[in-house]
Amino acid sequence: MRSPVIVVPFGPARYMSLLVVAFLVLPLIAIVPMSFSDTRFLSMPNGGLSTLHYQRLFGEQIWRDSLLQSVSIAFVAAILAVLLGLAFCLGAWQRQGRAVGLLRVLMLGPLIVPGIVHAVAYHRALSMLGLFDSFAGTILVHAVKGLPFAILSISAALSSVQPATLQLARSFGASPIQALLKTLLPQIQSGIAAGFVLAFVTSWDEIVVTLFITSRNVNTLPKQIWQSLLLNLDPIVAALGTLALAATLLVLSFLWLRGARALAAAGSN
Numbered sequence: 001m002r003s004p005v006i007v008v009p010f011g012p013a014r015y016m017s018l019l020v021v022a023f024l025v026l027p028l029i030a031i032v033p034m035s036f037s038d039t040r041f042l043s044m045p046n047g048g049l050s051t052l053h054y055q056r057l058f059g060e061q062i063w064r065d066s067l068l069q070s071v072s073i074a075f076v077a078a079i080l081a082v083l084l085g086l087a088f089c090l091g092a093w094q095r096q097g098r099a100v101g102l103l104r105v106l107m108l109g110p111l112i113v114p115g116i117v118h119a120v121a122y123h124r125a126l127s128m129l130g131l132f133d134s135f136a137g138t139i140l141v142h143a144v145k146g147l148p149f150a151i152l153s154i155s156a157a158l159s160s161v162q163p164a165t166l167q168l169a170r171s172f173g174a175s176p177i178q179a180l181l182k183t184l185l186p187q188i189q190s191g192i193a194a195g196f197v198l199a200f201v202t203s204w205d206e207i208v209v210t211l212f213i214t215s216r217n218v219n220t221l222p223k224q225i226w227q228s229l230l231l232n233l234d235p236i237v238a239a240l241g242t243l244a245l246a247a248t249l250l251v252l253s254f255l256w257l258r259g260a261r262a263l264a265a266a267g268s269n
Contacts, residue, residue, distance in 0.1 A: 028245055034238040042233040053239040063224065063236065070221035073135065074203035077142035081199040082192060084143065085150030090180075093158045094166075104151075111148045118145075119212035126213050133215040141213055142206060146199025153198060157191025 037043055038050035057063050088107060092100045110118060122141050123132070131137030161184065169179035185192070207222040214223065221240075228234040 028241075031238045031241045031245070034235060035242040037235050037238070039235070042235045042238060053236045056236050057239050057243075060236075062219070063240075066219050066221045066224040069135075069219060070204055073139055073142060073218075073220060074200045077139045077203040078146060078196050078200035080139065080143040081146035081150045082154075082196050085147055085154050085195055086192065089151060089154040089158055090184075092155070093161075094163060104155075107151050108148045110145050115208045119209045122209055123212045132213060133217045135218060137213060138210065138218050138220075141209060142203035143199070145206060145209065146202040149198035149202060150195035153195035154188060154191045157188035157194075161187050 033044055034042060035053055036049040036051065037045045038047050038052065039045075088103070092104065126132040126134075126137040126141070129137070131140070165184055165187070166176075166179045169183040174183065205222060206220075207226055210218075210220055210223050211226070214220075225237050225240065228237055
């Protein structure tokens with residue numbers, strides 16, 4: 001027997017939520033017509049619509065290189081953040097105490113300390129190690145910036161798993177590696193995936209620290225956007241923002257359809 005459907009009236013709370021959404025979204029929509037401007041500066045179209053800036057985005061070498069560098073750095077940094085976060089969370093999951101609680105707080109330091117403070121510290125540390133303005137140094141710093149998000153998501157997933165899971169798998173003859181790979185990790189794969197996405201987005205969006213630890217060799221996409229806006233308000237940024245907005249809407253639509261289908265399947269059962 002299906003449960004009755006409860007219809008929530010369209011009251012003041014929903015009107016307020018729509019106003020908040022409009023306040024957040026409408027400024028983003030303004031970049032769409034700017035991306036089709038026929039001028040060489042950031043403005044609304046004057047004489048007509050043009051795809052000039054999209055052609056420049058994919059045609060100019062500096063933008064292609066910065067996009068490739070951002071994707072590569074973010075991907076490797078996210079993997080490193082997830083591996084380090086998983087190692088810490090597994091150790092903290094099996095051991096409790098004040099020391100573990102203190103370590104958890106220290107691991108969340110990149111979220112607590114202002115980014116400009118981190119930037120100065122990373123600049124000094126990478127200069128001493130000879131990794132200033134290098135891909136290895138940038139990846140390490142971005143991994144540290146994404147590490148707290150990986151720890152938070154993996155810890156949340158581990159909170160629903162019984163600590164005796166590994167011991168139970170070992171009692172059935174599984175090796176430590178088999179117990180980890182076949183018993184524990186499948187139960188927390190959603191937390192690992194969420195940590196990877198959050199760490200990737202953190203690295204992809206990082207600009208303050210990147211400006212302090214790089215010079216000429218490393219030129220990520222946010223850094224290139226900053227430089228283009230600082231010099232001449234290049235409308236190619238509007239074209240890039242429009243593509244990012246379209247990609248975000250596609251991902252959200254996919255997740256919404258997937259959730260709607262899951263709810264429909266659960267309701268039919």
